[in-house]
Amino acid sequence: MKILVLNCGSSSLKYQLIDMEKEDVVTKGTYERIGQDNSFVTIKQNGEKTRLEHPVANHDLALKFVMEELLTGEKYGVIQDLNEIDAVGHRLVHGGEKFSSSVLITDEVIEQIKECIPLAPLHNPACLLGIEACKKQMKDMPMVAVFDTAFHQTMPKENYIYPLPYEYYEKYKIRKYGFHGTSHKFVSKRVAEVMNQKIEDLKIVTCHLGQGASLCAVDGGKSVNTSMGLTPLGGIAMCARCGDMDPSIVGYLMDTLGKTKEEVNSILNKESGVLGISGISPDFRDVEAAKAEGNERAALAIDFYNHTVAEYIARYAVSMQGIDVIVFTAGIGENQINIRKGICEKLQFMGVEIDENINNCRGEEVEISTSNSKIKVYVIPTDEELMIARDTKEIVENR
Ligand code: AMP
Numbered sequence: 506m507k508i509l510v511l512n513c514g515s516s517s518l519k520y521q522l523i524d525m526e527k528e529d530v531v532t533k534g535t536y537e538r539i540g541q542d543n544s545f546v547t548i549k550q551n552g553e554k555t556r557l558e559h560p561v562a563n564h565d566l567a568l569k570f571v572m573e574e575l576l577t578g579e580k581y582g583v584i585q586d587l588n589e590i591d592a593v594g595h596r597l598v599h600g601g602e603k604f605s606s607s608v609l610i611t612d613e614v615i616e617q618i619k620e621c622i623p624l625a626p627l628h629n630p631a632c633l634l635g636i637e638a639c640k641k642q643m644k645d646m647p648m649v650a651v652f653d654t655a656f657h658q659t660m661p662k663e664n665y666i667y668p669l670p671y672e673y674y675e676k677y678k679i680r681k682y683g684f685h686g687t688s689h690k691f692v693s694k695r696v697a698e699v700m701n702q703k704i705e706d707l708k709i710v711t712c713h714l715g716q717g718a719s720l721c722a723v724d725g726g727k728s729v730n731t732s733m734g735l736t737p738l739g740g741i742a743m744c745a746r747c748g749d750m751d752p753s754i755v756g757y758l759m760d761t762l763g764k765t766k767e768e769v770n771s772i773l774n775k776e777s778g779v780l781g782i783s784g785i786s787p788d789f790r791d792v793e794a795a796k797a798e799g800n801e802r803a804a805l806a807i808d809f810y811n812h813t814v815a816e817y818i819a820r821y822a823v824s825m826q827g828i829d830v831i832v833f834t835a836g837i838g839e840n841q842i843n844i845r846k847g848i849c850e851k852l853q854f855m856g857v858e859i860d861e862n863i864n865n866c867r868g869e870e871v872e873i874s875t876s877n878s879k880i881k882v883y884v885i886p887t888d889e890e891l892m893i894a895r896d897t898k899e900i901v902e903n904r
Contacts, residue, residue, distance in 0.1 A: 507531070507589055508894040509576075511568075512596040513635030515627060516540055518567045522576065522583065522590070523894040532583045533890075534575060536567045548575055550583065564634040565641060572642055592647045593639055594897030596687070596889070597632045598737075599625035600652030602678060607655065607896040609904055610636060610648040618650065624678070624735070647904070649897040656686030659727040664824065667735075681739070683731035685713045685835075689721040691892040692834045692885040697726075699870065699883065700830065708825040710818050713887065714844070715835030716787070718743045720814065722821035730824040732817055738773060741813045744787035747777035748813070782806035789841050811844060815851035822855065830881040831857070839886050840867045849873075849882060856880060 506526070512519040521533040534548035544560045544567070561567045575581050576590075584590070595610070601621040608614055615636065622629045632650075639648060657665075665681040666674060673679040689711045696711075697704035704726040711721045717737050722730040732740030732748075742748040758764050758772070780787040783806035785795050795803035822828050831852075832838075833845050842865055849859045856879025864873040866884070874882040 506591045506898060507584070508897050509590050509593045510596070510890045510893045510897070511593060511635045511639065512890070512893075513564060513631045515631045518564055518571070518635065519890075520571055520575075521890045521894075523891065525894060525898050528891060528894070530890075532575065532581075534571070536561070536571065539564055539567050546570070546575070548581060550581075555581075564631075565638045568635070568638040568642055587643055590643070590646065592649060592897050592901040593643065594649045594651055594893040595632060595636055595639075596893055597650045597652045598628035598654070598684070599682065600650075600654045601682070602658070602680075604650070604652045604655050605658035607649055607651040607893075607900055609900055610650050614650060624682070647901045649893075649900045651687060651893040651896050653684045653686050654682045656690045657681075657683030657721070657728045657731050660729055660731065664730045679735055681731070681734045683719065683721070683728065684733045684737045685717070685719045685721070686728065687889045687892045688713045688834060688887040689719075689723060689728060689731070691889065692832050692887055693721075693723040693726065695870075695885050696830055696832050696883050699872075699885070700881065708827050708829045709832060710821045710828055710830075711832045711834065712814060712818070712838050712848075713835045714814070714833065714837035714841075716744045717746070718835070718837070720817045720821065722824040724825045730821055741817055742778045742782075742810060744789070745775050745778045745780040747773045747781070779806045779810055782809055789837055789844060793841070793843060807844070807847065811847035811851060814848045818848070818852060819855065828855070828880050830883060833882070833884050834887040839884055842867070845873065845882075845884070852880070857882060 508523050508525055510521045516539045518536040522531040524531050532550040534546050536546045538544040539561055540563060542560050545556055545558045547556045559570055561570060572587060577584055577587060599621045601624055603617050618629060618633060692711050693709045694704060697707055709723040711723055713719050719731055719733040719740050721728050738746050740748050755769055758769050779792055783792045783803045785792050785803055792803045792806055796807055818831060837844055845864055849857050858875045858878040859873045859882055860875045868886055870885055872883050
């Protein structure tokens with residue numbers, strides 16, 4: 506069975522063709538700057554990376570190019586015919602309270618996804634473009650929607666309600682939803698496999714630390730708490746996003762600096778977090794390099810980040826009444842050795858102890874805690890596309 510996984514952003518389209526027999530990636534690529542006259546696609550297959558300049562006006566044309574040239578074409582094609590694809594899995598950012606698991610896409614589901622647009626005005630319309638483009642190019646192809654929010658629908662109410670007038674939840678669905686669910690689900694399942702234990706018996710804190718970052722308390726395989734909120738701006742401070750802070754700051758910025766709502770939104774999403782404190786870069790590699798050269802704000806930004814992540818981990822000991830294992834994943838979690846070390850050092854009081862030699866690695870699936878550590882610590886590379894493909898396979902086979 507071959508599954509095509511699509512992940513559409515407002516100007517991008519990522520695709521991956523996965524052969525489910527051995528879960529091999531047959532080919533993958535990313536179309537960028539769709540709608541601009543310098544759009545291009547980068548493809549990766551057989552260990553080689555190729556960049557093709559091919560301007561396209563919209564997602565429809567981008568997908569058409571992917572299908573005609575990159576999947577079935579003479580030069581780059583990997584299959585003879587699109588009929589060799591058995592199903593398409595779409596990544597959807599927001600499923601609101603409507604979707605607590607992945608679903609087969611029907612016209613009714615599309616309408617329900619549209620109803621979630623106010624909750625993700627930038628992301629959901631882009632995902633819908635991908636679904637519509639696919640419907641046009643591959644008629645009658647079974648398609649599955651996999652939501653970033655779905656995994657967190659198991660949270661108990663006290664962990665997702667905001668302390669606002671209750672009617673805002675009832676009428677407008679203002680509550681914590683959480684994101685990165687596909688990644689939290691993937692790494693929590695995987696760590697249980699690696700530990701050779703039943704996930705039902707484990708209390709896991711998964712730390713998805715990338716450009717966007719969130720933590721999740723996974724108790725017995727179910728999300729019971731997570732750091733992101735109504736939108737992916739909440740929770741821990743991120744590379745350039747502020748995360749949680751005193752909500753009065755928004756009004757203060759608007760009143761005292763005369764900023765508009767859009768300007769404040771942009772500051773909180775693009776100029777804050779580690780970039781904001783350090784003033785250097787949203788990329789931890791640059792900030793760590795500056796810290797090594799004695800830059801005090803770089804050191805402050807890193808300390809702040811590590812402290813916040815450690816605090817959230819400790820919070821989740823309350824949510825789950827204990828922690829058995831902490832998992833680091835995504836760009837920073839998998840690759841930033843000093844960040845993992847810095848976070849774990851702040852958790853020594855809970856009995857967390859890591860082996861610095863083993864921790865000295867990037868992108869590997871490995872246990873980094875010592876045998877004395879009271880809480881196990883693992884690095885587990887995430888694979889959201891594979892998780893989407895697995896959900897798609899299961900739903901299509903059981904329909
Ligand atoms: P993500 O959004 O998961 O791609 O994560 C992006 C962040 O991960 C970047 O800002 C970097 O700080 C970090 N990162 C990604 N790759 C590496 C690497 N090879 N070495 C160190 N840090 C990395």
